[in-house]
Amino acid sequence: MMKLPRQRWEIATPNPEQVKQLIEATGLSPLIAKVIINRGIDTVKSTQVYLDPEVENLPSPLKEFPDLATSITLLQEAITTGEKIAICGDYDADGMTSTALLLRAFSQLGADIYYEIPSRMKDGYGINERIVEAFADQGVGVILTVDNGISAYQPIQRAIELGLTVIITDHHDLPEKLPPADAILNPKLLPENSPYRGLAGVGVAYILAVTTAQSLGITQGFIDPLLELFTLGTIADLAPLIGVNRRWLKRGLRRLPKSQLAGVQALMQVAGVSEEQKQLKPDDIGFRLGPRINAIGRIGDPQMIIELLTTDDPGIALERAMQCEQINAKRKAMCEQIELEAVHLVENTPIPWKKDRVLVVVQSNWHHGVIGIVASRLVERYGVPVFIGTYEENPSKIRGSARGIKEFNIFEALDFCGDLLGKYGGHKAAGGFSLLAKNLDHFKQRLSTFAHQYLEPHHLKPLVSIDAEANFDQLTPLLHQSIDQLQPWGIGNEFPVFWTPNVQVLEQRIVGKNHLKLVFCQDNNENQMKAVAWRWGEYFPLPKRVDIAYKLKENNWNGETNIEIEIIGIRLPLLETNSKPVMFEYQGKKYWCNFSSINNELKIKNEQGKVLAVTKGQRKGLLGTNRETAKEVDITQPHYYQLIKAAMGILGLSK
Structure with a gap:
């Protein structure tokens, strides 16, 4: 019996007049013009900034962030008087790179500075009263939060009561009532159209460090290492690649291969990233460097990353990078095992996720540091919102992660179940939660009720978002080069996806670990396209004619460079064009x-x-x-x- 992937295709339909105007004004190819318009960039000026972010005149951060000048003054005073500054960071990639960035920066500026990162297992996310009181006992004068603090009203209030100065740097959504800090730096406080609006926590830390150094007249050799840490943290955190993120990342990616930071050199060495690359591509960071940093926060000790990114000793850096490598390998094995167990539960219990329109899967002995990754994989597999949980040491409590689909808001779903939950938080696409085990059945029912308000049965398939239809004769090295200039890829600037209808499958075979190697041809087109479909061996053999959705890739082998395609979607043609209706x-x-x-x-x-x-x-x-x-x-x-x-x-x- 023939089997094809369960998918729903969403093909973008940009305004033809807009496409025509953009082509005439810029000389871009039709396919590239459509891709750019699909990213929400619809004027000639915004296209020029998108293609070359350096042409934009950025407003000064001091004008954009209301509390930035106050923050700089408070930090200058602390540095001058020798007052202790304590950083409270976070255990994810953003929080750890932010902490390392500020430690490196303010140590160089002569500050008496140290840090603490809450334990994922003992403390949970963000600053708390225990940490505040410990800082006070240690004679701290200024608390500087990074990547957290905006929702920590009680701990911040406690710090103020104890006579501490508090500067919050964060990028998470704003609560109804802001904490009573001395200064708050959060891009969510800025207007929607601000180029700084999409900054991750490491971006806010970068601005604070650079502007403080500039106010003290120190810039020589100071900014470039911080830019590298900004680049590492922003991509690993999956921040939206818009505004200054895009501008500074393009700059940072050019620097990383030549990095003078011992930790970055060591991380690239163990990750197998070639130092000969003229420009490190975001994929190399996102899929090679980023996970190694993230793995530590998930199942290791964040101090390891702080040491890696702040040391100038190549020996210590290599030792820490190799530890990252080992822990990342352990994290991958954990994820694979939990995913296998979760799929087995879904398929064999069975769990009625199509009827419920949401998938809730809970099991003991899963590490809650990695279940968020597994949730994402289950969304990719089933195309349904996923809530995955594991029992804590106290079996009466469950801790979980959630990942959503386009039509479903995770935070609103958790809010809908708020009276059944302990702690919860997140945003549209992802979230975290805890609940008592006795509430699990009610939680499932409530989530299903919420899902039925927003999801129809046809939504419950993995989504393939497509930019434009292309013919094989358009898939040239020049098109690939044009696509490459649109980097970096990430949230808000996804890699372009094209589709071609009713192609003929000339060759197909299974290679390696269940991958498909294919050759396609298109009627009335001489060009044949080689293709790969990763982990799609289960769909072999494909029917002789299919519609395909794909990404354009460059294959370098034995000194030859060829354009190939990576298949991400296949469906039966709705109408055969080779036999005339x-x-x-x-x-x-x-x-x-x-x-x-x-x-x-x-x-x-x-x-x-x-x-x-x-x-x-x-x-x-x-x-x-x-x-x-x-x-x-x-x-x-x-x-x-x-x-x-x-x-x-x-x-x-x-x-």
């Missing part, structure tokens, strides 16, 4: 029909573009403009039955 009239209306002997499928199209697809021997058919949103219909009903009979008669097929 035959027009006929039925009850005074025009229809077109054809029959595919490959798939044993009859297709009938009306004047409005709706297609009825019927497989021989089946009592149900599909009716719609595409397979993803088509509805099932009973073809034994008289209207459909007679229409099918007329079409088969025209095509000379027996009933």
Whole structure:
């Protein structure tokens, strides 16, 4: 029985007039113009900034952040008087790189500075009263939070009561009531159109460090190492690649291969990133360096990363980088094992996620530091919002992570269940929560109620977002070069995806660990395209004709460079274009029909573009403009039955 991936395709439809105007004004190719407009960039000026962020005149951070000048003054006073400054960081990649950045910067500026990062297991996220009181006992004068603090009203209030100065640097969503800190730096306090709005925690830390140094007249050799840490943290944190993030990342990525930081050199060495690369691509950081840093926060000791990124000793740096490597390998093995167990639970319990429109899976002995990664993988697999949890040391409590799909808001879903939960938080796409085990069944029911308000059955398939239709003769080295200039890729600037309908599968075979190697050709097009579909061996063999969605890739092998495609979506063509549809009239209306002997499928199209697809021997058919949103219909009903009979008669097929 033929098997294809369960997917829904969303093909962008940019305004043709906008595309035409952008092509005329910039000389961009039609495909690239469509990609750029699909990223929300729809004017010539914004396109120029997107292509070359350095052309934009940035407003001064001092004008944008209301409390920045106050923060600088407070830190200058602390440095001058020798007052102790304590950083309270976070255990994820953003928080650890932010902490390292500020430690490195303020040590160089002569500050008496040290740090503490809350324990993921004992403290949970963010500054708390225990940490505040410990700082006070140690004679701290200034607390500087990084990547946390905006929701910590009680701990900040306690710090103020104890006579401490508090500067919050954070980027998370604002609570209804802001903490009573002496200064708050958070891009969420800025206007929506501010170029600084998308900064991660490490971006806010970078601005604070650089502007403080500039106010003290110190810039020589100071900024570049901090820019590297900003780059590492921003990409690892999956911050949106817009505004200054995009501008500074492009700059930072050019620096990283030549980094003078012992920790970055060691991390690249163990991660197998070539120092010969002229420009390190974000993928190399996101998929090689970032996970090694993140793994420590998930299942290791964050102090290891702080030491790695602040030491100038190559020996210590290499030792810490190798520890990162070992812990990351352990993290990968954990994720694979938990994913296998979760899939087994879903498939064999079975869990009725299609009926519930949300997937809740809870198991003991899973490490809550990595279940968020597994949640993302389950979303990719099933295309449904996922809430995954594990029992804490106290089996009466559950701690979990959640990941969503486009039409579903995770934070709103958690809020809808707020009375059943302990702590919870997050945003549209992801969140975390805790609850008593006795509330689990009620939690599942409540989530299902919420999901039914926003999700239809056709939403519950992995989404493939597509930029534009392309012909094979457009897939050239020049197009690849143009795409490469749109880097860096990430949230808000995803890698372009194209599709080509009704291509012929010339060759297909399974290679390596269940991957597909393919060769496609397109009718009336001489170009053949080599392709790979990672981990898609289960779909072998593919039918002879398919629609494909893909990313353009460059394959360098034995000194030769070729353009190939990486398949991310496959579906059956709705209409075969190689066999011309035959027009006929039925009850005074025009229809077109054809029959595919490959798939044993009859297709009938009306004047409005709706297609009825019927497989021989089946009592149900599909009716719609595409397979993803088509509805099932009973073809034994008289209207459909007679229409099918007329079409088969025209095509000379027996009933």
